[in-house]
Amino acid sequence: MFLELDLKSSIPVYIQLRNEIVRGIGSGELAFGEQLPTVRSLAADLSVNSMTVSKAYQLLDSQGYIHTDRRRGTVVCARGEMPDFLENPDSKRELVLLAREAALGGYTREEFLKLCSDAYIELV
Amino acid sequence: MEILVSVIFCLLYLLLWGCFYWTFIQEARTAYGHPLMVRLTKEQMEDPDVKELLELYRKKLKRYFLIFLLSGAGVLIPVDVLFPVIWTFLMAAAELVFPSKIAEKTRNDLVKLKAEKGWKISGTLEKRKIDLKLDRRKINRSMISLYWYLIPTAFFAGTVLYAFQSRENRTIFLLLAVLGFVLMAAGILFIIWLPNKTWCENTQANQKLNGWKKYTASLCWLELSITDGAIYFATALFLEKDQLISLFLEIFFVIVSLLCVVIQLKEYQSAKDQLLAQEKVYAYDEDDYWSFGIWGLRYYNPYDPQVLKENNSGGLNQTVNMAQASGKWMAAGTILFLAVISLFVAWQFAYPAWLDRQGKLADMEIQADTLKVESPLYKAEIPVEEIMRAELSYDLGEGSKTNGSATGHYGAGKFRYDRYGDVTVYAAWKHKPYLILFAKDEVYIINDDDPEVTLGIYEKVSRGKEAD
Numbered sequence: 373m374f375l376e377l378d379l380k381s382s383i384p385v386y387i388q389l390r391n392e393i394v395r396g397i398g399s400g401e402l403a404f405g406e407q408l409p410t411v412r413s414l415a416a417d418l419s420v421n422s423m424t425v426s427k428a429y430q431l432l433d434s435q436g437y438i439h440t441d442r443r444r445g446t447v448v449c450a451r452g453e454m455p456d457f458l459e460n461p462d463s464k465r466e467l468v469l470l471a472r473e474a475a476l477g478g479y480t481r482e483e484f485l486k487l488c489s490d491a492y493i494e495l496v
Numbered sequence: 497m498e499i500l501v502s503v504i505f506c507l508l509y510l511l512l513w514g515c516f517y518w519t520f521i522q523e524a525r526t527a528y529g530h531p532l533m534v535r536l537t538k539e540q541m542e543d544p545d546v547k548e549l550l551e552l553y554r555k556k557l558k559r560y561f562l563i564f565l566l567s568g569a570g571v572l573i574p575v576d577v578l579f580p581v582i583w584t585f586l587m588a589a590a591e592l593v594f595p596s597k598i599a600e601k602t603r604n605d606l607v608k609l610k611a612e613k614g615w616k617i618s619g620t621l622e623k624r625k626i627d628l629k630l631d632r633r634k635i636n637r638s639m640i641s642l643y644w645y646l647i648p649t650a651f652f653a654g655t656v657l658y659a660f661q662s663r664e665n666r667t668i669f670l671l672l673a674v675l676g677f678v679l680m681a682a683g684i685l686f687i688i689w690l691p692n693k694t695w696c697e698n699t700q701a702n703q704k705l706n707g708w709k710k711y712t713a714s715l716c717w718l719e720l721s722i723t724d725g726a727i728y729f730a731t732a733l734f735l736e737k738d739q740l741i742s743l744f745l746e747i748f749f750v751i752v753s754l755l756c757v758v759i760q761l762k763e764y765q766s767a768k769d770q771l772l773a774q775e776k777v778y779a780y781d782e783d784d785y786w787s788f789g790i791w792g793l794r795y796y797n798p799y800d801p802q803v804l805k806e807n808n809s810g811g812l813n814q815t816v817n818m819a820q821a822s823g824k825w826m827a828a829g830t831i832l833f834l835a836v837i838s839l840f841v842a843w844q845f846a847y848p849a850w851l852d853r854q855g856k857l858a859d860m861e862i863q864a865d866t867l868k869v870e871s872p873l874y875k876a877e878i879p880v881e882e883i884m885r886a887e888l889s890y891d892l893g894e895g896s897k898t899n900g901s902a903t904g905h906y907g908a909g910k911f912r913y914d915r916y917g918d919v920t921v922y923a924a925w926k927h928k929p930y931l932i933l934f935a936k937d938e939v940y941i942i943n944d945d946d947p948e949v950t951l952g953i954y955e956k957v958s959r960g961k962e963a964d
Contacts, residue, residue, distance in 0.1 A: 374697065379799040380648065413632035416691035418624075419801040431647040 373401040377418065385420055389428035394437055397448055399493055408438065408446040435460070450493070501904050504572040505580040512584065513568060516591040517561045519640060523599055523793070524557075527769075530808055533786035533793065540615050549609065553602040557595055562592050578846055579759045585838075593790050600788035607783060616781070625778050628704045630692035638707030639687065639714040645680065648718070651725025652677045658732040668899070672728050676837040680721040687713045696775035705768055712764040716757045723753035739896070773868050794818060848873060848905040852945065857906055858924040859945040860931075860953050867933075867953070869922045869942050873901075874908040876922050878933060878940060886957045887932040888950075892916075892941065916941070933957070 377385060396402035408414075411429060415422040429446055433437045436455035437464040440446045457463050474484040513777040523532050526541045531550055540546060567587055571580035655673035659666050690713065692706045726749050734742035785797035795805045798819040803826065807815045816823040816830075851857040851872060857869045867878040893915040900909010904925065911921045916932065916939050923930055926947040931954050943950045 373699075374694070375628055376623055377628045378623050379628065379801065402628070407631075409628065409631040410633065413630075413692070414626075414628075416632065416689060417626055417630060417694075419691065456744075472828075 383445070386424050386431065388478075389418075389425065390431050393428070397437060397454075400495060402448055404448055404451045407444060407450045408448065410445060428454040443455060499511045502572055502580075505584065506568070509568045509571050509584055509587070513561070513565055513586050513591065513848075516564075516595065517557075517590070519792070519813075520557055520561075520595040520599060521554065522603075524553050525808055526550070528808055529779065530782075532606055532788075533785050533795075533808060534601060534603060534610060535781045536610070536615065537779070540610075543613070545609055545613075546606065548710075549602055549605055553598060556598050560598065561591075561592055576849065578849055581846060594793060596788050596790055596792050600732045601795075603788055612782070624780075625694050625697075627692070627694040627699055629693070629699045630702055630706055632689075632692060635692055635703065635706045635710055636688055638711045640711065640718060642684070644718050645684065645721065648680055648721035648725035649677065651682075651722070651729045655725070655728040655732050657727075662732070669728065669732050673725075676721075676724045676728060680717075680724070681834060682719070684714075687717060691813075694778065695772060696777045698775050701771055701775050705771060707765055707768060712760050716760050719753050719756045721916065723749045741835075773826075843899070845903050848903050852905045852924065852926065855945055857945045858927070858943060859940060860949055862953065867942075867957070871906070871908075871922070871924075873906060874922055876920075876940075876942075878942075879934065880957065880960065882935045883933050883957060884936065885934040886954055887934075888929050888954050889926050889932055889941075890930075892930060895919075911941070913941075931957075 373396040375389065375396075377392070379385070381388065393402065393408070397404075402408075409417070409428075411422050411425045415425045418425070423493050429438065429440070432438060436447055436449060436453065438446055439453075471484060474487070479487075525531060526536075527540070529536060531541070531546075532553070536546065538614075564587060570583045570587070573579060573583075599882060625962075645852065652673045652959065655669050659669035659673065662669065687710060690710065692702070693709070694702055695705055696702065727746050730745040730749070731742050782797065782800075785795060785800070787794050787796070793807060793815055795807075795815045796818045799804075800817055801820070803817055803820050803823045805817050807813050816826050818824060818827065837923040848857065856872065858869065860869050862868070862880065866878045867880055867883070869876045869878070892913055895911055895913030895915075897907065898910045898912050898918070900907070900911070900921070902908070907921045907923050907925060909921065911919050913919055919941050920941040921941045923941055923943050927943060927945045927947055927950075929950055930941050930943045930948055933942065943955070
């Protein structure tokens with residue numbers, strides 16, 4: 373699993389980190405139950421403050437994508453423990469925004485649905 | 497003494513010359529894909545125009561450095577001890593400024609050539625790839641076992657034991673051993689905390705490379721730590737018995753250790769190159785953030801959170817990211833450290849030379865039955881009644897310092913002479929004669945920087961003893 377961070381972006385690094393990890397889980401690059409690097413190790417590799425990584429992990433934990441225990445460290449949650457997509461009010465809003473942008477950009481419903489279909493990966 | 501000083505200055509000059517030459521010549525290396533910190537692909541580096549530019553840079557550099565090498569003869573001009581110091585400083589500045597200008601021009605030409613030919617490198621540093629499967633704890637298992645570090649620890653402990661039972665040099669050996677141990681521990685922690693690097697898009701290759709990096713770093717650090725400890729221990733054992741053996745062992749340990757380190761690094765480099773040759777390596781275009789100023793290579797990238805940045809040495813050398821606040825502090829600290837070292841050297845060598853020229857290096861006088869030896873560098877009082885006998889000497893014979901300080905101009909502290917045994921010295925070497933005072937428990941070698949005063953004191957003391 374390779375994270376791609378844009379250090380020039382106006383999006384904070386911890387949000388980018390959160391998004392990249394969710395993308396990794398969603399694409400299957402990060403397996404369910406897989407251990408993530410420690411906060412300090414990842415912070416050193418990214419050359420960022422430990423607080424930045426810690427914040428991203430806390431956000432992922434609060435959203436139910438990962439959990440931390442003393443014995444195993446930080447791990448990706450099991451398939452059945454993943455949060456409900458529509459439980460997050462932001463998810464629907466972002467999807468609606470994307471659909472509106474696609475329509476404004478000249479995309480037809482079919483074209484937009486095709487894009488969504490291509491982006492969606494069936495997970496086991 | 498004069499020949500020895502000249503030899504030391506020559507070696508110092510050659511060392512500086514070698515460091516600057518190596519630093520600048522390596523900037524044109526193509527092995528790491530960024531000669532003069534301009535990112536180029538393998539194919540682009542084979543372009544005749546690029547080759548010609550780099551060859552021209554090397555030629556110019558060699559010509560300049562040949563002139564610098566010949567200018568080194570200036571340190572041999574027998575004017576004053578201050579002259580070689582100033583000359584070395586001036587030449588060091590010249591060896592930094594002039595080659596930097598050549599590097600700057602060649603780099604600009606290379607960047608221009610890259611733009612003209614339309615060579616673009618797709619990846620930019622702002623979009624960095626990080627392999628999430630690299631965990632420091634797992635990678636650290638590739639390091640050599642920490643038990644190996646018990647070998648240098650044993651040497652440091654041996655030096656501490658020697659310091660406790662030694663009469664001379666106790667503090668200096670104790671400090672050296674403790675400092676050596678602390679340095680070794682700091683190095684181990686640094687290697688443990690060394691971040692992982694994502695070289696290519698193959699996780700297994702990244703894990704292997706980071707493991708090799710930690711293994712090589714820990715092994716090299718062990719070799720250097722053993723050398724450090726062994727040198728202190730050998731010096732402690734042989735310094736007083738046979739200085740030649742001590743010197744031989746020190747040189748031997750340094751050469752063996754450096755050879756081992758170079759072999760390890762070469763092995764790592766070749767294994768890394770071999771592995772990466774089959775992988776798709778991430779290349780970042782960072783040309784805009786590198787430059788050559790009058791003080792050499794500079795890296796300024798506000799989007800890169802790294803403070804230390806690898807330059808064109810394959811990881812052996814690092815440059816500070818001046819866009820980061822901690823980078824600026826680090827640079828300021830380095831300059832401050834160099835300034836303190838320079839001031840210390842000036843205080844140790846130039847200040848006594850200046851005092852000597854002013855006639856203020858050593859003064860003696862007898863005041864109320866006390867012989868006072870005074871200088872801005874030392875102060876001593878010897879009760880005249882304790883002096884049993886006085887001698888005048890123009891040649892002290894063979895001897896060496898065991899504790900204290902000494903330069904070509906003065907000596908103060910404990911010395912050991914074949915003729916007099918253990919003595920306490922407060923002397924201005926360039927102003928013979930010396931007064932040898934045999935007191936109840938101690939022998940003193942003292943003088944004034946005015947020979948007439950030394951003779952006068954000798955007569956006074958001798959007359960007083962005869963009258964007794």
